Amino acid sequence: MIELDDVSYNYGGGELLSGISLTLPPGSFHFLTGPSGAGKTTFLKLCYGDLLPTGGRVSAFGKDMRDMDRDDIARLRRRVGVVHQDCAFLDHLSVEDNVALPLTVSGRDPQGEEANLNELLAWVGLSAQARSFPPELSGGERQRAALARAVIMAPEIIIADEPTGNIDWEMSLRLLTLLVELNRMGKTILIATHDLNLIRTAKQQVQARVLRIRNRDLQLAGADL
Ligand SMILES: Nc1ncnc2c1ncn2[C@@H]1O[C@H](COP(=O)(O)OP(=O)(O)OP(=O)(O)O)[C@@H](O)[C@H]1O
Numbered sequence: 001m002i003e004l005d006d007v008s009y010n011y012g013g014g015e016l017l018s019g020i021s022l023t024l025p026p027g028s029f030h031f032l033t034g035p036s037g038a039g040k041t042t043f044l045k046l047c048y049g050d051l052l053p054t055g056g057r058v059s060a061f062g063k064d065m066r067d068m069d070r071d072d073i074a075r076l077r078r079r080v081g082v083v084h085q086d087c088a089f090l091d092h093l094s095v096e097d098n099v100a101l102p103l104t105v106s107g108r109d110p111q112g113e114e115a116n117l118n119e120l121l122a123w124v125g126l127s128a129q130a131r132s133f134p135p136e137l138s139g140g141e142r143q144r145a146a147l148a149r150a151v152i153m154a155p156e157i158i159i160a161d162e163p164t165g166n167i168d169w170e171m172s173l174r175l176l177t178l179l180v181e182l183n184r185m186g187k188t189i190l191i192a193t194h195d196l197n198l199i200r201t202a203k204q205q206v207q208a209r210v211l212r213i214r215n216r217d218l219q220l221a222g223a224d225l
Helices: 040-047 070-079 095-105 110-123 139-151 169-184 196-203
Strands: 002-010 015-024 029-033 055-060 080-083 157-161 188-192 208-214 217-220
Touching: 002 040, 015 040, 015 055, 015 217, 029 040, 029 196, 040 055, 040 157, 040 188, 070 080, 080 139, 095 110, 095 139, 110 139, 139 157, 139 169, 157 169, 169 188, 169 196, 196 208
Parallel strands: 029 188, 029 208, 080 157, 157 188
Antiparallel strands: 002 015, 002 055, 208 217
16 A cells, blocks of 8 residues: 655765665554654655655555656545644644645635535534634644644545644544544554553554664564553
8 A cells, every 4th residue: 555665765964764674564553762852753654755755665555656757646635634743734724724734735626525524523523613813722632633734635644743742641642542533433543652551552452563663774673561
């Protein structure tokens, strides 16, 4: 589904990532961990096509990202939902309008999909905040709104960058429950996190592989986690 073949990445100051080969099969659950600055966000961006590798090949759904035209990229954006580290909401739009934004951008009418939108807001526990604005949300509510926005197009893959970075443990568990539910529905999940407790808790609920960035490459973390 997403495949990296001998991938390297260099922002210009030397290789940050090097020689990475990995397959993310459908329905898999992966965590990505590693020290700050190791390249986790960069790795995620390579997986969802925000960056192209400086060496090697990344392909998604059987197509090399380098060969994708605008239509392919638009299709990729629908099939891969991303929860960004900073959530990046439009503060002048309500929570429900922010969550519905991928629909609006792709030319669909959110009014026509209102039931779907309401169901999604209820699923993430934000029905009461639908008409609020992003600055009025707590950290945990922001992350759940970002997850709702990431899944509104029914993507097959969900990629989340430090989704529990700024929220308390109770909220982290709530978010993890949603991600586990998505995985049980067959979605492929990739999460970058520093939070080893989150990884340990997840591993009691799903079969998750833990990847660690070390010396510019990816290693499979052992059972010590
Ligand atoms: N656009 C950019 N241009 C140049 N260097 C960059 C750019 N983005 C990131 N870097 C550098 O690449 C390195 C890896 O950054 P990245 O954000 O991928 O790490 P990370 O593991 O996600 O870190 P953190 O855990 O702190 O979020 C850092 O040294 C960062 O300064």
